[in-house]
Amino acid sequence: xxxxxxxxxxxxxxxxxxxxxxxxxxxxxxxxxxxxxxxxxxxxxxxxxxxxxxxxxxxxxxxxxxxxxxxxxxxxxxxxxxxxxxxxxxxxxxxxxxxxxxxxxxxxxxxxxxxxx
Amino acid sequence: xxxxxxxxxxxxxxxxxxxxxxxxxxxxxxxxxxxxxxxxxxxxxxxxxxxxxxxxxxxxxxxxxxxxxxxxxxxxxxxxxxxxxxxxxxxxxxxxxxxxxxxxxxxxxxxxxxx
Numbered sequence: 001x002x003x004x005x006x007x008x009x010x011x012x013x014x015x016x017x018x019x020x021x022x023x024x025x026x027x028x029x030x031x032x033x034x035x036x037x038x039x040x041x042x043x044x045x046x047x048x049x050x051x052x053x054x055x056x057x058x059x060x061x062x063x064x065x066x067x068x069x070x071x072x073x074x075x076x077x078x079x080x081x082x083x084x085x086x087x088x089x090x091x092x093x094x095x096x097x098x099x100x101x102x103x104x105x106x107x108x109x110x111x112x113x114x115x116x117x
Numbered sequence: 118x119x120x121x122x123x124x125x126x127x128x129x130x131x132x133x134x135x136x137x138x139x140x141x142x143x144x145x146x147x148x149x150x151x152x153x154x155x156x157x158x159x160x161x162x163x164x165x166x167x168x169x170x171x172x173x174x175x176x177x178x179x180x181x182x183x184x185x186x187x188x189x190x191x192x193x194x195x196x197x198x199x200x201x202x203x204x205x206x207x208x209x210x211x212x213x214x215x216x217x218x219x220x221x222x223x224x225x226x227x228x229x230x231x232x
Contacts (some may be wrong), residue, residue: 002163032217043204043224044161049215057215093160097217103149104208104218108160 003027004096006109013084014117021079021112023094029074030096034106035067038091050077084116119144123205123223130195130230138190138226140205148218150188152181153204155225161204195230202227 003026013019023033031052036044048058048069056069066088068080077096081088091113095106122141130136142150149168153161165174167183174181178199180191190203206220213219 004160006160034217034219043222046219049213049217049219051216057213091158095160103166105149105151105163105166106220107163108153111158111160113158 001027002098002105002107004094004107004109006094006112008112009110010113010115012115012117015085016083018080018082019084019114021081021092021094021114023077023079023096023109025075025096025098025107028096028098030077030098031074032097032104033071033077034095034097035069035077035079036093036095038093038111044093081114084114086116089114089116119207119209119221121205121207121221121223123203123226125226126224127227128229130192130228132196132230132232133194135191135193135195137192138203138228140188140190140223141186142188142205142207142223143186144207144209144221146210148208148210150183151206151208151220152179152188152190153206155202155204157202164203192228195228197230197232200228200230 005024007022033050035047048056050056050071052071058064071077093111095108120143124139149166152164155161165181170185202225204225206222
């Protein structure tokens with residue numbers, strides 16, 4: 001149980017194009033999903049919190065116009081990297097929060113490796 | 118500000134050589150302490166949640182313990198397949214500005230188990 005998928009797993013794009021990454025909770029509903037970025041040999045950096053049916057909340061320093069987040073349903077959140085540049089190349093990971101009583105556990109997707117040429 | 122410090126950064130063990138990973142934390146009211154395992158090029162995999170000092174949880178060769186200031190992940194008789202980066206994260210009782218319970222992660226301990 002508590003499976004989260006991400007698609008695509010890898011994407012290579014040209015500078016200036018946009019890329020959409022999907023995050024799905026397969027066997028539970030998630031009111032809240034999170035988007036992280038991870039640099040090589042570094043820990044996870046929270047980019048934004050995505051709440052179903054409302055606007056995402058971005059962490060300080062994250063450009064909301066560059067990283068568009070949509071959480072249209074209780075099982076799907078999308079991250080669109082707009083006008084991508086080489087510095088946007090990174091490993092992007094989503095998580096979905098499963099609430100049970102007084103516990104909120106984040107289950108992570110397998111990640112998406114983005115390379116911008 | 119919540120902080121999590123993991124040590125050591127890297128640990129090499131011979132197969133069967135037991136050891137412990139440390140996670141020290143400061144948090145404004147602990148709601149939960151989480152352990153995850155991350156393999157290269159993959160997302161973190163949930164292992165345990167600990168809620169209060171004195172609590173212990175086990176899964177196969179892993180045992181997690183919690184005090185008021187730190188958590189330990191004990192690995193008993195590790196196997197090569199236990200090689201991974203182990204991440205510790207804390208969740209505070211106070212919701213974030215986004216209205217959610219966020220995780221604050223440590224930088225992880227990279228464990229290598231040599232056959």
